[in-house]
Amino acid sequence: MRNSTSAFALIEIVHLLGLAMLGGVVLIVDLRLLGVILPTRPADRIARDLAPFLKGSLVVMVLSGIPLVSGEVMKCCYNGAFRLKMLLFVLALAFYFGVHRRVTRSAFVSGWAPRAAAGVSLALWLSVGMAGRAIGFL
């Protein structure tokens, strides 16, 4: 893997297309929860509608991420940005499946809870992306 530039580039492209999809879905759902976009449409329905794409892009990102890492496991292991990214990724996943999904599923999507969930979710996913970018620069 680490000897083939085209294979690495190709898988990286898949990884980035997954990122675009994931970023788009997270942004739409969270901005809806914050009341920035589509405020007149039901938030739970939007979240439910887009959930398969969120999970799908997560699968694509993990599946394309594994070969990217496996080529340079030793390098990544000692890379602070990579460790931070994995930590943030686990936190973001836990937050999504533990808190975020419950908030959007509850019948009353109002009050402070959805806004707080949206803010935390946006911050977590954005920092996963930033840490991911930093891997190559360290």
Next chain:
Amino acid sequence: MSLLEVCQWINDTGPATALRESEIAFPIVESIHVLAIALMAGTVSIVDLRLLGIVLKKEPVSQVAEEVLPLTWAGFALMAISGAMLSAAEAVKLYTNPAYRIKLVLLFLAGLNPLIFHSTVYKSVSAWNEWPRPPARARVAAICSLTYGVQSSSPDAPLLITTEICRCFLFFTGSTTPRSARRCGIRPRPSR
């Protein structure tokens, strides 16, 4: 002055040199560029998936488009600014890079997408605004738009030609109410 000389001049200006030689600014601008691309591609694909009748089927097309596309434009603006900065910093290196030229052409073609979409299919949106699955022409426009996401990362000539033929078709078949909408007794109304 030839194009190469223009590139050389841009390459040697103060800000371009400073950005190229900076160990902090260059990665930051590059990161902004990548995140902006994700923002643009991610949000526009939601609109495309709505046009294909895959997601947000119960939300009106015009509302999804009007509230999500500003995010796409914000991503585009960020991408264009950071991209121009990166290009200026490496102008001479990029002058000889064939992939960069292909990318610029694709960027231009992709830029025609919203223009064609809004001046043709989207004009009759009021007739099919609430449809879970919009008419065929809107779906074709969505597929053309989605294709560019893949194109810009790995250009493919046959795919590009097919997309362009579809877009010419869309462009020249105009903005009349789709036949499938007329069949349901829907007449064109001015859009909101």
